Amino acid sequence: MPRPSTPLLSVDLIVDTALRSVDSTGDFTMPGIAAALGVRPSSLYNHIGGRGEIIELLRDRAMASVRIEADTDTGWADTVAAIARSYRDAYAAHPRLIPLLTTHTVRSRAALAMYEALARAFDTAGLTAPQILDAITVLDAFVLGSALDLAAPQQVWAHDDVTEPAFTSALDHLDDPDRSHRAFESGLAALLVGWGT
Incomplete structure (x- = not known):
């Protein structure tokens, strides 16, 4: 044949x-x-x-849309922020991929290139090697959690007449369509301030 x-x-x-x-x-x-x-x-x-090779190829596919800033004139915080935004958007497009990828060791060249860019930026900020590893780990958790938040239902939390007043007041803003983006930017800003001190 x-x-x-x-x-x-x-x-x-x-x-x-x-x-x-x-x-x-x-x-x-x-x-x-x-x-x-x-x-x-x-x-x-x-x-x-096998399966492991396909998982890394899936990681490569997701990471292909992550933009790594090559402009050396931007400050370290701008570089980290730009990568974090792009990283979140890439995984928000495929939120069900996140749990699968977190169970496998990262070998993807595209992913490792992003981590290298982050490590260089954090080094410029004056972080030590252990602090750089911690910062990358925290950024990973924050970005991937934020990507999952974008896939969450509009009403993330249910409340009723026994919900405490402080939380009820906060939940009055739950219908804001920008909640996820606003929370992401607020958290990113807080992290950048912390890493810069």
């Missing part, structure tokens, strides 16, 4: 299929991807490797 003129599999096609599965169900399986592509699971393993 002659080989097809167009290959049945490509890395992009496999990653596209895995990402669609993650976006809809929160995960993917090798047999599920194979079935969606009309191939045998062994073909996936031969073409791309």
Whole structure:
């Protein structure tokens, strides 16, 4: 039987299929991807490797839209803020990818390039090596949590007549469509002040 003129599999096609599965169900399986592509699971393993390789390719796909500031004239805080905003937006597009990625060691070159840019910025701010690692860890948690917040329902918290008054007063602003963005910018500003002291 002659080989097809167009290959049945490509890395992009496999990653596209895995990402669609993650976006809809929160995960993917090798047999599920194979079935969606009309191939045998062994073909996936031969073409791309195993589950871990696909997860890192998914991380690469998400990280591809993260803009890393190359302008050396901006200050460290502007660099960190720009990366954080872009990083949040990239993962807000695929929030169900976040839990999957956090269970695997980061090997993606695109992700490691972002962390290198952050490390250089924090070094410029005068942080020590352990402080840089702490700052990157905190920024990761904050950005990924903020990306998940963008995917949350409009009414994040329910309240009734037994809810305490201070929280009830705060919840009067829950319908503000900019709540997630405002909270992100407020938290980012607080973090930048803390790292700059």
